[in-house]
Amino acid sequence: EIVLTQSPGTLSLSPGERATLSCRASQTVSNKYLAWYQQKPGQAPRLLIYGASSRATGIPDRFSGSGSGTDFTLTISRLEPEDLAVYYCQQYGTLLYSFGRGTTLEIK
Amino acid sequence: QVQMQESGPGLVQPSETLSLTCTVSGGFTPNYHWGWLRQSPGKGLEWIAVMFNTGSTSYNPSLKSRVSISVDTAKKQFFLKMYSVTSADTAVYYCAGDPPDGYGHYDSWGQGTLVTVSS
Numbered sequence: 001e002i003v004l005t006q007s008p009g010t011l012s013l014s015p016g017e018r019a020t021l022s023c024r025a026s027q028t029v030s031n032k033y034l035a036w037y038q039q040k041p042g043q044a045p046r047l048l049i050y051g052a053s054s055r056a057t058g059i060p061d062r063f064s065g066s067g068s069g070t071d072f073t074l075t076i077s078r079l080e081p082e083d084l085a086v087y088y089c090q091q092y093g094t095l096l097y098s099f100g101r102g103t104t105l106e107i108k
Numbered sequence: 109q110v111q112m113q114e115s116g117p118g119l120v121q122p123s124e125t126l127s128l129t130c131t132v133s134g135g136f137t138p139n140y141h142w143g144w145l146r147q148s149p150g151k152g153l154e155w156i157a158v159m160f161n162t163g164s165t166s167y168n169p170s171l172k173s174r175v176s177i178s179v180d181t182a183k184k185q186f187f188l189k190m191y192s193v194t195s196a197d198t199a200v201y202y203c204a205g206d207p208p209d210g211y212g213h214y215d216s217w218g219q220g221t222l223v224t225v226s227s
Contacts, residue, residue, distance in 0.1 A: 001169065032210070032211055032212070033211065033212045033213075035211070035212075035213035035214075037153075037214075039153075043219075044202055044217040044218065044219055044220050045153065045202075045214075045217060046217070047213060047214060047215045050211045050213040050215075051211050054211075056215060057109070057215075086152075088152065088153055090153075090213065090214075091212075092211075092212025092213065093212075095158075095166040096155075096166060096168070096169075097143070097155040097158065097212065098155060099152060099153040099154070099155065100152070101152045102152045102153075
């Protein structure tokens with residue numbers, strides 16, 4: 001079973017800054033099977049990125065994904081107050097899905 | 109994307125069976141893979157089970173002995189049963205859809221339903 005480790009646990013940045021969130025896998029993950037989600041307080045998760053770097057429908061281009069193998073990154077450029085949320089990475093492999101524990105993004 | 113809504117009892121007695129229904133609208137497509145996930149209070153997301161569009165199923169190894177997923181295509185619904193629940197199963201339960209694009213992700217989510225296990 002692949003374990004995803006996200007860092008940092010909490011990130012505190014100001015509007016307009018750039019956020020870099022990391023997701024490291026315990027084994028190689030196919031780029032095809034790595035996704036990122038945003039969960040705002042009291043809401044269901046929302047798909048941001050799939051296939052490691054493809055933006056989901058309606059996601060602004062401030063959000064971008066990159067990486068391969070065991071190291072993946074979600075970058076949010078030009079932070080806005082509405083980006084306050086917990087961000088999760090997720091992988092699929094050998095018929096199983098798993099999530100990282102999340103990174104909390106605080107906006108100063 | 110499709111629209112999804114969970115339903116079921118908000119309170120379940122310890123050792124009893126938790127039963128949830130997910131109703132899909134806005135175009136139920138049998139080609140989606142249907143899943144259940146949960147989130148314990150203040151915790152992260154935990155994947156529970158999936159019904160693939162082939163009819164096969166897969167379960168989280170840590171829950172496999174206690175859960176079952178099924179689908180009723182005609183009613184545009186799919187279901188979760190979790191047996192012998194304990195307080196550790198108290199969580200918000202989400203149903204979600206994985207589109208048939210082969211990328212293994214969930215692009216459609218229900219709003220979630222809180223299930224509390226307590227006597």
